[in-house]
Amino acid sequence: TNKPLHLGHLRNNFLGDAVSRILEASGYTVQRVNIVNDRGIHICKSMIAYDLFGQNETPASAQIKGDHLVGNYYVKFDQAYKKQIAELVQQGMDEETAKKEAPLMVKAQELLNKWEQGNQEVIDLWKKMNTWVYKGFDETYGKIGISFNKIYYESDTYLLGKDIVEEGLEKKVFFKEEDGSVWADLSDEGLDKKLVLRSDGTSVYMTQDLGTADMRYNDFNFDKCVYVVGNEQDYHFNVLFKILKRLNRPYADGLYHLSYGMVDLPSGKMKSREGTVVDADDLIAEMILTAQSQTEELGKIEGFTTQQASELYHILGIGALKYFLLKVDPKKRMLFNPEESVQFQGNTAPFIQYTHARIAAIVRKADELGISYQNKKDFETVVTLEPAEQTVIGILSEFPRKLAMAANTYSPSVIAQYVYDLAKEYNRFYTEVPIFNAPDPQTLSFRIAFSAVVAKMIRVNMDLLGIQVPDRM
RNA sequence: GGUCUCGUAGCUCAACUGGAUAGAGCAACUGCCUUCUAAGCAGUAGGUUACAGGUUCGAGUCCUGUCGGGAUCACCA
Numbered sequence: 245t246n247k248p249l250h251l252g253h254l255r256n257n258f259l260g261d262a263v264s265r266i267l268e269a270s271g272y273t274v275q276r277v278n279i280v281n282d283r284g285i286h287i288c289k290s291m292i293a294y295d296l297f298g299q300n301e302t303p304a305s306a307q308i309k310g311d312h313l314v315g316n317y318y319v320k321f322d323q324a325y326k327k328q329i330a331e332l333v334q335q336g337m338d339e340e341t342a343k344k345e346a347p348l349m350v351k352a353q354e355l356l357n358k359w360e361q362g363n364q365e366v367i368d369l370w371k372k373m374n375t376w377v378y379k380g381f382d383e384t385y386g387k388i389g390i391s392f393n394k395i396y397y398e399s400d401t402y403l404l405g406k407d408i409v410e411e412g413l414e415k416k417v418f419f420k421e422e423d424g425s426v427w428a429d430l431s432d433e434g435l436d437k438k439l440v441l442r443s444d445g446t447s448v449y450m451t452q453d454l455g456t457a458d459m460r461y462n463d464f465n466f467d468k469c470v471y472v473v474g475n476e477q478d479y480h481f482n483v484l485f486k487i488l489k490r491l492n493r494p495y496a497d498g499l500y501h502l503s504y505g506m507v508d509l510p511s512g513k514m515k516s517r518e519g520t521v522v523d524a525d526d527l528i529a530e531m532i533l534t535a536q537s538q539t540e541e542l543g544k545i546e547g548f549t550t551q552q553a554s555e556l557y558h559i560l561g562i563g564a565l566k567y568f569l570l571k572v573d574p575k576k577r578m579l580f581n582p583e584e585s586v587q588f589q590g591n592t593a594p595f596i597q598y599t600h601a602r603i604a605a606i607v608r609k610a611d612e613l614g615i616s617y618q619n620k621k622d623f624e625t626v627v628t629l630e631p632a633e634q635t636v637i638g639i640l641s642e643f644p645r646k647l648a649m650a651a652n653t654y655s656p657s658v659i660a661q662y663v664y665d666l667a668k669e670y671n672r673f674y675t676e677v678p679i680f681n682a683p684d685p686q687t688l689s690f691r692i693a694f695s696a697v698v699a700k701m702i703r704v705n706m707d708l709l710g711i712q713v714p715d716r717m
Numbered sequence: 718g719g720u721c722u723c724g725u726a727g728c729u730c731a732a733c734u735g736g737a738u739a740g741a742g743c744a745a746c747u748g749c750c751u752u753c754u755a756a757g758c759a760g761u762a763g764g765u766u767a768c769a770g771g772u773u774c775g776a777g778u779c780c781u782g783u784c785g786g787g788a789u790c791a792c793c794a
Contacts (some may be wrong), residue, residue, distance in 0.1 A: 249725090263767085274784095281794065284793080284794065285793080285794095286793095287740080300731085379739060398794085423792090425792065434720075435720085436720090436790065439791085441792090442792040443792065444792080446792085448791090448792065448793080448794085449793075449794050453777085474788095475721090475722075475787095475788065475789095475790070476787095476788055476789075477788095477789090477794095478721065478722085478789075479720080479721075479788090479789055479790070480789090482721090504791090505722090505723090505787090505788095506787085506788085508787090512739055513787085523759060533772085538756070539756085542754095542755090542756065544754075544756085555746095560756090571730075571731095572729090572730065572731095573730090573731090575722090575723095576723075576730090577722095577723075577787070577788090578729085578730085579728090579729065579730095581728085581729080582741070584728075584729075585729080587742085587743070588756055589743080589756060589757090590741080590742035590743060590756095591729095591730080591731095591741065591742045591743090592742085592756085594756055595742095595756065595757085597756085598754080598756050598757075599756095599757085601754070601756095602753080602754055602757085605753070605754060606753055606754095609753065610753095645733075646733080649733065649734095651733090657730095657731090658733085661730095661731065661732095661733095661741095664741085664742095665741090668741080671758065672758070672759090674753080674757080674758085675757070675758045675759085676754095676758080676759095678752080678753075680752090680753055681752075701774090716754090717754085717756075
């Protein structure tokens with residue numbers, strides 16, 4: 245792609261990462277794979293705008309991340325393009341024709357053709373600008389702790405799948421129209437006919453996805469393959485999976501589309517072209533800044549080095565952001581209100597992280613006092629449990645079932661909700677039941693051990709979400 | 718228009734896949750720091766689960782219809 249990451253991408257990446265972690269914890273070996281759309285007319289638009297207005301600007305000279313720089317040229321193209329359309333319409337051309345015949349669009353098409361023909365000059369510029377974009381993405385992915393085992397580029401894969409079209413024709417899964425275009429007819433399953441190859445013999449999205457499905461199976465020989473893709477592509481994946489099934493692919497039954505809902509703003513849907521998107525880098529920076537100001541306001545960084553403090557702000561800010569996007573059922577669309585969504589109280593990551601930090605303080609103190617709590621015999625005669633302790637233990641015992649549910653439904657929100665309930669209930673214990681003023685040494689040992697177990701479970705669950713927990717905050 | 722999807726407190730979300738009195742947070746109000754971190758805890762108030770039928774011993778959850786939001790139905794990806 246040629247546009248910077250936004251909030252929707254964050255939901256996508258956090259979901260993919262968390263689901264990977266949950267499946268790993270459930271015994272699967274997981275390969276995280278990303279597909280980068282690095283070719284097509286949209287890239288050409290950025291390239292043209294750069295050619296026209298760029299004056300050899302680079303991310304270094306402009307002091308701006310590469311993905312933002314390239315994204316800005318995409319916007320510049322669109323502005324100039326719209327102007328040209330308006331002028332043509334003014335001269336009496338109808339809008340549809342104007343959109344196609346505006347000089348800039350014609351130029352972009354020419355550029356795409358040159359790219360496909362391997363024109364060296366075009367390829368060089370394309371590579372240069374792509375490198376900037378990837379570097380920008382790497383920086384963002386680094387900040388949010390997301391990584392992949394393998395990255396596929398569409399410039400390498402966009403010609404795949406044509407052999408499968410041939411195979412499908414032989415197997416009568418596809419049929420050919422008079423103009424030479426090839427289609428899949430799924431009308432007997434309540435779906436429409438779907439184009440799989442253009443009349444000029446070039447591929448479309450479906451062709452490519454048929455090819456990449458085979459490629460991924462050859463690369464990884466997977467039992468399951470989870471596509472984390474937004475729900476606006478439900479129909480596409482429905483068709484894709486049905487076609488692969490009809491082609492008797494051995495892996496067809498293991499394919500799953502983790503279809504997640506869009507992130508809406510109070511003003512409505514995010515639209516890149518209209519600039520109504522929440523930029524990922526801006527949001528990340530804002531979350532970290534908010535974490536900093538909240539922490540300083542509460543005066544909680546006594547004894548922290550500058551380095552430690554900035555690490556804490558990062559853990560809190562990124563954690564709050566991840567948790568906010570993961571606590572909601574993936575299937576559902578969700579609303580992001582910039583004014584209200586950046587919160588650190590209530591059902592948020594900082595609340596859970598705070599609970600962990602308090603327990604860590606208790607454990608530190610116990611260790612300093614030399615209190616023994618690591619062995620069962622330290623407290624095995626304790627039988628009376630406070631109500632709050634009983635409730636917490638009940639929650640702890642639910643973990644295996646919750647993990648299984650999260651894995652089966654590909655739903656990190658199950659884990660998020662669970663760890664919140666655990667922290668919430670522990671906090672009740674924390675205020676109601678004294679620990680260091682426990683009535684006897686064995687109860688004291690038990691309550692410390694009990695707290696340590698809760699801290700461990702908080703850490704384990706937050707780790708499933710890809711969220712770190714601090715020992716002090 | 719066809720298909721899919723959603724509609725739960727003022728707002729954002731839960732409800733363990735059909736079980737008992739529908740739960741949290743935010744916002745509002747009331748208390749609690751001389752005691753382990755108040756980013757916390759306790760409490761008050763807030764609901765005819767869009768609406769109308771149906772299935773069931775039992776429905777927010779299942780079926781039908783209506784209304785309302787969203788997505789999709791490209792020789793774009």
